[in-house]
Amino acid sequence: MESKVTEIAPDVFRISTFHPDYGIQFNQFLVRDDEPFIMHTGFKKMFPITLEAVTSVIKPEKLRWIGFSHFESDECGALNEWFKVAPHAEAACSVVGAMVMVNDFADKPPRALSDGEVLEIGRHRLRFLATPHVPHCWDAGLFFDETDRTLLCSDLFFHPGDPEPLTESEIVGRARAAIVEGLSSPLAKDMPYTPYTDSTMHRVAALEPKTLALMHGSSFRGDGRAAILDLASVIKETLGKPAENL
Numbered sequence: 208m209e210s211k212v213t214e215i216a217p218d219v220f221r222i223s224t225f226h227p228d229y230g231i232q233f234n235q236f237l238v239r240d241d242e243p244f245i246m247h248t249g250f251k252k253m254f255p256i257t258l259e260a261v262t263s264v265i266k267p268e269k270l271r272w273i274g275f276s277h278f279e280s281d282e283c284g285a286l287n288e289w290f291k292v293a294p295h296a297e298a299a300c301s302v303v304g305a306m307v308m309v310n311d312f313a314d315k316p317p318r319a320l321s322d323g324e325v326l327e328i329g330r331h332r333l334r335f336l337a338t339p340h341v342p343h344c345w346d347a348g349l350f351f352d353e354t355d356r357t358l359l360c361s362d363l364f365f366h367p368g369d370p371e372p373l374t375e376s377e378i379v380g381r382a383r384a385a386i387v388e389g390l391s392s393p394l395a396k397d398m399p400y401t402p403y404t405d406s407t408m409h410r411v412a413a414l415e416p417k418t419l420a421l422m423h424g425s426s427f428r429g430d431g432r433a434a435i436l437d438l439a440s441v442i443k444e445t446l447g448k449p450a451e452n453l
């Protein structure tokens with residue numbers, strides 16, 4: 208495996224590793240600034256590949272912030288590996304994530320972010336949004352780079368394969384196909400439809416992102432608001448109905 212590095216927005220570098228066993232990409236996003244920030248660590252077992260890619264953009268020991276949406280191995284499994292090479296790095300996650308998991312799992316305490324809190328890392332302002340159960344998990348959150356209107360959207364818009372780094376074509380169709388296909392896979396029921404889903408998606412859409420930075424699949428540049436509202440409709444249509452057979 209190897210990582211491909213693409214600048215998808217000013218000083219936002221997409222580090223993409225296609226994992227053939229899963230048939231999907233695992234994408235990290237490195238924001239180069241006074242206090243460099245990375246969104247997702249990738250798997251612990253992929254750490255050497257991720258580190259090599261980060262090293263092509265910044266000195267890895269300068270990494271200051273490690274953000275992620277929710278506690279899963281692709282989101283934060285390499286957290287403690289990062290602490291070994293970047294002594295000033297801190298995890299940045301939701302209050303729930305810190306209390307329930309990261310305080311115990313991580314080798315140093317995380318920065319627990321409340322809903323709406325901003326990380327100022329230099330030119331970029333990263334606003335944290337607590338989004339419980341969107342895309343999934345109680346502790347979920349998203350980061351929004353207010354400076355260039357880039358939404359670091361974790362598993363939202365998931366689509367498989369090894370597609371292009373950045374597209375201006377629509378991506379909701381790809382995400383819909385993946386949701387429908389996922390309904391009959393062993394990983395079904397990954398995304399719950401809850402009383403909060405619609406309002407959370409509308410709240411995120413109102414940010415009007417220009418770039419959507421997807422953890423799995425191509426990043427998107429265009430009308431982020433419309434894409435998120437379309438995805439909200441797809442989620443409601445496909446997942447928002449009572450299960451018939453469990």
Ligand SMILES: [Fe+2]
Pocket residue numbers: 277279343362
């Ligand atoms: Fe996830």
Ligand SMILES: [Fe+2]
Pocket residue numbers: 281282361362422423
């Ligand atoms: Fe993921």
